Amino acid sequence: MNLTIELQKIIWTIINFIVLGLILRHFFIKPVNKIMDDRKNGINTSIKNAKDNEEKAENSRIEKDKLLHDSKSKGREIVEEYKVKAQNISQEIIDDAKKESVTLMDRSRVEIEREKEKAASEIQKQVIDLSLILSERALEKHIDEKEHRKLIEDFIVKVGS
Template identity: 45%
Template sequence: MEIKISTLIMNWINFGIIILILRHFFWNKIKGIIEERQNLIDQKISKADEDAEKARMYLVKNEQILQSAKEEGKKITEGQREKGDKLYAEIVQNAKTEANSLKERASLEIEREKEKAEYEIKKQAVDLAIELSVKALGQQIDEDTHRKLIGDFIAKVGM
């Protein structure tokens, strides 16, 4: 089996042309999709932070309520004071638990959306590369082989 230099050079030129075409026509679209997903994720993080801030405000409010309950507790018997302390601890624990729960749910949702976006982008890139390479080469190649080659390329590029 003999390798011809001219064939090798033409293959590299064809490959370079395909890369330039992909970059020219699709790079901004893919970049836009990624930015859109990132903005969505940022919004969800912002909402989670707002929810955490609300939880902190509720915690402060609960602490104020507890303080007034302590002042009244001085006038009431020792049993009433213990009851108020118990209620305070329960409210604080519930607020913390709820805040942690909200953060965890938001983090999981963000991670799922990120994985979904990455999967969609990879899938779209493979489909576009298959269509372009078939058009550029002017012949039909086995689709499984084609997908494998393009998947290997994307894995090497690091998408």
């Protein structure tokens, strides 16, 4: 075996290897790297989209929870508002009933007072008539009725005072 180093073969082999490397790099490695980069970018985009969708879903859940809480609070406020309105209306009805009661009592008192005055007037009239009859019998003479009534009314006024 002959171990001689042939410099020319080594140089041609190195040149062939470099040319082959450049050809492979140009036609195979660059496209493969481009495909790998595109795939990497696609995966990164998918991961980013998944994270964005997850954030959107979380934000939607938080917003839904907030809306539910707000709705419950608003519902409670509406119930409380109507409860207060109902209490106010109830109080107004009670107040109106009390006012009506007082008005009826006042009217009744006025009516009673009128009836009392009417009864007193009627009694006074009867007393005058009785006095007239009694005085006629007592005096046994007949005095003019107008004059006699005037005397009795004056007498009752003096006695009544």
